[in-house]
Structures are given as structure tokens and as C-alpha cells.
Amino acid sequence: MIKISFRPFVCVFFLMVLGVAASAELSFFMIDNFESGRFDKWYKFGEMTAGIVENGTPEGRDTINESCGDYSLGLKGSSLNYYVGGIGSDLNVDATLFSRIQMDIYGAGGEGKIKVELFDDDNNNYALEQDSDKDWIPTNDDKWVAEVPVLGRGFTRVSIPFTAFRLENPGAGDGEWNPNQRESSGGLLKIQMIVLTNQPKGEIETRVDNILLTY
Ligand SMILES: [Ca+2]
Ligand SMILES: [Ca+2]
Ligand SMILES: [Ca+2]
Ligand SMILES: [Ca+2]
Numbered sequence: 001m002i003k004i005s006f007r008p009f010v011c012v013f014f015l016m017v018l019g020v021a022a023s024a025e026l027s028f029f030m031i032d033n034f035e036s037g038r039f040d041k042w043y044k045f046g047e048m049t050a051g052i053v054e055n056g057t058p059e060g061r062d063t064i065n066e067s068c069g070d071y072s073l074g075l076k077g078s079s080l081n082y083y084v085g086g087i088g089s090d091l092n093v094d095a096t097l098f099s100r101i102q103m104d105i106y107g108a109g110g111e112g113k114i115k116v117e118l119f120d121d122d123n124n125n126y127a128l129e130q131d132s133d134k135d136w137i138p139t140n141d142d143k144w145v146a147e148v149p150v151l152g153r154g155f156t157r158v159s160i161p162f163t164a165f166r167l168e169n170p171g172a173g174d175g176e177w178n179p180n181q182r183e184s185s186g187g188l189l190k191i192q193m194i195v196l197t198n199q200p201k202g203e204i205e206t207r208v209d210n211i212l213l214t215y
Pocket of ligand 2: 180
């Protein structure tokens with residue numbers, strides 16, 4: 001008797017667990033929250049300093065600051081012709097189900113912005129072919145870019161819909177945002193984030209955290 005009445009409950013419970021697991025899996029894809037305390041998923045370029053920093057105790061109750069946990073990635077440097085430097089990470093993920101990229105940005109000094117670059121594989125080879133003579137522009141795949149301002153102290157959550165990205169290299173890929181992994185395509189191959197100052201020559205210090213793809 002007990003067994004029979006228990007089974008439907010177990011069944012429903014299992015379905016609930018499965019449902020929660022499925023929705024959790026689909027609701028976002030974490031690129032990095034830096035809680036590993038390591039910077040090894042990323043490469044760096046330019047003269048910029050990049051390294052893990054401790055977030056410290058948030059000032060007051062701030063859910064965004066609290067969601068940043070113990071560590072974030074600090075980026076700091078001086079610019080020449082607006083450019084400070086950048087970081088990048090290989091993703092190789094099917095981003096079809098997502099509609100935006102989200103990140104938390106902390107302004108720790110100076111005025112500037114972060115240029116987010118996304119690369120979508122269009123010649124279906126899991127690789128990004130680039131022209132080293134032309135500022136590393138991709139030759140067979142799409143490069144999509146969007147800029148976000150670095151605001152003041154405290155983390156500001158920034159959410160950029162993929163529709164806000166513009167194509168920087170028309171004629172190389174197919175010109176469509178299609179980061180899927182069909183027909184041996186690598187999908188969304190890579191992300192890069194370039195730090196720029198608002199003045200041609202300036203200094204900036206910022207932190208980034210909770211970089212993720214979501215709906
Ligand atoms: Ca963090
Ligand atoms: Ca594609
Ligand atoms: Ca390619
Ligand atoms: Ca494309």
C-alpha cells in the first residue's frame with residue numbers, strides 16, 4: 001500500500017528535478033565568474049595589466065555586488081590612440097538558444113568603455129582564420145562588436161542583446177548572426193573584450209565579472 005501511494009510522488013519529484021535541471025542548463029551559459037581565482041581561460045594582448053582581484057565586502061546591500069562573489073578580473077592600463085589592450089577566450093559553444101550577453105562592470109578609475117567582440121564560425125571548421133596584416137580581421141567568419149561604457153564605482157550589470165551587435169567585417173562570413181553548431185560549425189568561437197579610454201591618451205582601471213550568455 002505504502003509503495004503504491006509513494007510511487008506517483010517519486011515520479012513527480014523526479015520530473016520536477018529533471019525540469020529544474022533542464023531549465024537551469026538552458027537559462028544561461030557562464031563564460032567566467034572568476035571564482036576559481038584563476039585567469040587561465042583567457043589570453044591577453046596589448047600593454048594592459050590583467051589579473052584576478054578580490055572584490056572585498058560590498059558597500060551596503062547590493063544584489064549585483066553580492067552576486068560577484070569573492071573574485072573578479074581587474075583590467076588596468078594607459079591608452080595610446082584610445083586603445084589600452086584586451087582579453088579573449090575560446091568558447092566553441094552553440095549560442096542559438098541565447099539572446100544576449102551579460103556582464104558586471106566596475107569602474108575603478110578613469111573614463112572609458114569595453115568593446116565586446118563575438119566571433120561566429122561561418123565556414124564550419126571550428127577555427128577563426130585571421131589576417132595578421134590587417135589587424136587580425138577574420139577572413140571567413142563574422143566578427144560582431146558592441147561597446148559598453150565603464151561607469152563609476154560599484155558593479156553595474158550590463159546586458160547587451162545580440163541584435164545590438166554590428167558586423168565589423170562584412171564580406172568575410174555570411175553576415176548573419178548564426179552561432180549554431182550545425183554542419184560542423186564551431187558556433188560561437190570566441191569572445192574578446194577590448195578596453196578603450198574616452199580620450200586618445202588616458203588611464204583606466206576597471207573590473208569585470210559574471211560574463212555569461214542568457215535569454
Ligand atoms: Ca566573481
Ligand atoms: Ca555561423
Ligand atoms: Ca572558421
Ligand atoms: Ca555568421
